[in-house]
Amino acid sequence: xxxxxxxxxxxxxxxxxxxxxxxxxxxxxxxxxxxxxxxxxxxxxxxxxxxxxxxxxxxxxxxx
Amino acid sequence: xxxxxxxxxxxxxxxxxxxxxxxxxxxxxxxxxxxxxxxxxxxxxxxxxxxxxxxxxxxxxxxxxxxxxxxxxxxxxxxxxxxxxxxxxxxxxxxxxxxxxxxxxxxxxxxxxxxxxxxxxxxxxxxxxxxxxxxxxxxxxxxxxxxxxxxxxxxxxxxxxxxxxxxxxxxxxxxxxxxxxxxxxxxxxxxxxxxxxxxxxxxxxxxxxxxxxxxxxxxxxxxxxxxxxxxxxxxxxxxxxxxxxxxxxxxxxxxxxxxxxxxxxxxxxxxxxxxxxxxxxx
Numbered sequence: 001x002x003x004x005x006x007x008x009x010x011x012x013x014x015x016x017x018x019x020x021x022x023x024x025x026x027x028x029x030x031x032x033x034x035x036x037x038x039x040x041x042x043x044x045x046x047x048x049x050x051x052x053x054x055x056x057x058x059x060x061x062x063x064x
Numbered sequence: 065x066x067x068x069x070x071x072x073x074x075x076x077x078x079x080x081x082x083x084x085x086x087x088x089x090x091x092x093x094x095x096x097x098x099x100x101x102x103x104x105x106x107x108x109x110x111x112x113x114x115x116x117x118x119x120x121x122x123x124x125x126x127x128x129x130x131x132x133x134x135x136x137x138x139x140x141x142x143x144x145x146x147x148x149x150x151x152x153x154x155x156x157x158x159x160x161x162x163x164x165x166x167x168x169x170x171x172x173x174x175x176x177x178x179x180x181x182x183x184x185x186x187x188x189x190x191x192x193x194x195x196x197x198x199x200x201x202x203x204x205x206x207x208x209x210x211x212x213x214x215x216x217x218x219x220x221x222x223x224x225x226x227x228x229x230x231x232x233x234x235x236x237x238x239x240x241x242x243x244x245x246x247x248x249x250x251x252x253x254x255x256x257x258x259x260x261x262x263x264x265x266x267x268x269x270x271x272x273x274x275x276x277x278x279x280x281x282x283x284x285x286x287x288x289x290x291x292x293x294x295x296x297x298x299x300x301x302x303x304x305x306x307x308x309x310x311x312x313x314x315x316x317x318x319x320x321x322x323x324x325x326x327x328x329x330x331x332x333x334x335x336x337x338x339x340x341x342x343x344x345x346x
Contacts, residue, residue: 019103020275021315023114023122030103037103047117047304048312061312 003046011058018050099279110152117311119301130279163200166207193234229306273318
């Protein structure tokens, strides 16, 4: 059973706080074109630190 | 590791993994990137086997992103949780016997000054609390007494994490841990105060709950160590596995510590202050 963070794109404002709180490198990337973040679900360990810091509740951890 | 050294020849490039090509094309080498740019470049820390929600790996990742010149940096480590991530950085890395890190770093710094007299090479010691406060305390203090121009960074998780949770000198007094069932019976070793009185010209105490400030102090510490003398940064990196809290609470625990024992503190000598003010103007 694997868990990973998922993004609700409409709520994301691209503040990048989640990127600076993720312990794993290059899991959350910033997409310049859309000014939003993108999550590599295959490499996410599902700890939920990004969820705990997101000011807009745009992230949640759920089963893959 | 200069970019020239890691750039492959066109014939070899097609056989290399995508991760490596990304590092050459979109890595931080020679671009002056910092913590605020995370997410838009290929980081120098690779995939690592740390637990989910690990504070140490977050600390290591932020320090690696904050290096002012990753291509001219040599990181020195010692066994412990910190070295799992460090052994997979794309900067020069040297592992040492447990506790020897500051002695080895002193030698490497002197050797690099002779080999590259006109190019500053940063030697950064990035180790856990066991390496600095327990086994390596004598070597660490003596490198500060000798005014070696190295940066010492402690990722303090207040426990021996990878061996099952023994108490370390940096564990809080009374803390009950998996391998310390009766609780620790003496207070935290005041390494930060020791740094102040042992000759460090710049020191800062931060937590992973404030990544931008962490990046700023690491950058300042490395710039000051190039010119003036030894510097010290102590980062609080809570351990969810051994402290028995949910991995999603690491930042909250660090934030709570900022209000108590781990309040932000910074000290610098006059010379270091002048240097920081000068680098800001530039």
